Amino acid sequence: MAEYAVSRDGYAISSVPVHLQTEKMVCQAAADTYNSALQLKSIRYDLKTEKAYLAGMDKNVPESFLNIPPDKRSAEICLQAENWYPELLKKQPELIPDIVRNSCNIYSLNHKMEQCTGTKFSVGQIKKLYDGKALPVKEIWTPKGVMKDVTVSFDKRLKEFNFSPVRQIKRKGIKL
Numbered sequence: 001m002a003e004y005a006v007s008r009d010g011y012a013i014s015s016v017p018v019h020l021q022t023e024k025m026v027c028q029a030a031a032d033t034y035n036s037a038l039q040l041k042s043i044r045y046d047l048k049t050e051k052a053y054l055a056g057m058d059k060n061v062p063e064s065f066l067n068i069p070p071d072k073r074s075a076e077i078c079l080q081a082e083n084w085y086p087e088l089l090k091k092q093p094e095l096i097p098d099i100v101r102n103s104c105n106i107y108s109l110n111h112k113m114e115q116c117t118g119t120k121f122s123v124g125q126i127k128k129l130y131d132g133k134a135l136p137v138k139e140i141w142t143p144k145g146v147m148k149d150v151t152v153s154f155d156k157r158l159k160e161f162n163f164s165p166v167r168q169i170k171r172k173g174i175k176l
Contacts, residue, residue, distance in 0.1 A: 003028075014042045023047055030056030034064035050074045059084045070097050075105035079123050082107075104159050106130045113152070116140050129154050136166050 005012040006025045010032030013025055026047040029037040035056035038048050053072055057064045057080060065073075065081040065088075073081075078100045082089050089095060100107050110126045113119075117140050121129075129135045134151040142163070149166045 006032075010037045011040075013037055014040045018042070018044050021047055023049070023052065026052045027055040034058055034061050035067035036063075039067065039069075048072065050077060053077055054080065057081070057084070062088050066095070070095075073097050073100060075100050075103070075107040076123065076127070079107045079110055079126065082110075083120075083123060104156060109154060116142070130156060132156070134164070 002012075002016045002020050003022075003025055006016065006028050010029035013021065013029040014037070016025065021044050026038070026043060026049075029043070030052045033056065035053055037043070038052060038056065050072075053068050053074075054077060056067070057077070062081075062085045065077070065085060068077060073096070078096050081095075096107070102108075106123070106126045109130050110121060113121055113126065113129070113135075117137050119137065121135075125135060129152065132153060132155070134153045136149075136151045139146060139148050140150060140152060140163070142161075147163055150163045151166055153162045153164075154160075155162065
């Protein structure tokens with residue numbers, strides 16, 4: 001019954017007893033209200049997670065980011081906001097918490113990659129790179145010069161990049 005009520009109106013979460021509130025309900029309420037419902041004090045604090053706030057973000061509604069308290073704006077939330085609302089964050093850079101801006105995380109890694117490649121990346125690509133997966137790039141500027149057609153990987157423990165050539169399939173030509 002409670003899940004049904006929240007699915008019809010996200011603010012109905014305020015009427016659900018705290019012991020019956022679930023992550024699914026909170027995510028539904030966030031998505032339905034562009035994170036506005038998560039400002040209610042009647043929602044369990046431990047359910048106000050990054051996952052819930054991300055569920056409440058909408059590409060066309062910058063307020064869905066502004067409704068997230070600054071102490072809940074994680075690196076992933078801020079990176080998503082920067083991809084979706086670049087004009088807002090250019091005008092108000094203080095909306096990104098200093099801890100996110102100045103730490104080694106996906107937000108700062110994205111900035112470094114964009115600066116070194118001149119390419120925009122998706123949140124998913126940067127998350128994979130941050131988690132150690134290789135990302136192919138056409139060109140990257142390094143202290144040793146420009147490298148072309150390489151895969152970049154990132155070691156978050158050492159906070160350093162590694163480069164390797166992209167494997168290219170050699171095609172056998174036919175001579176006539």
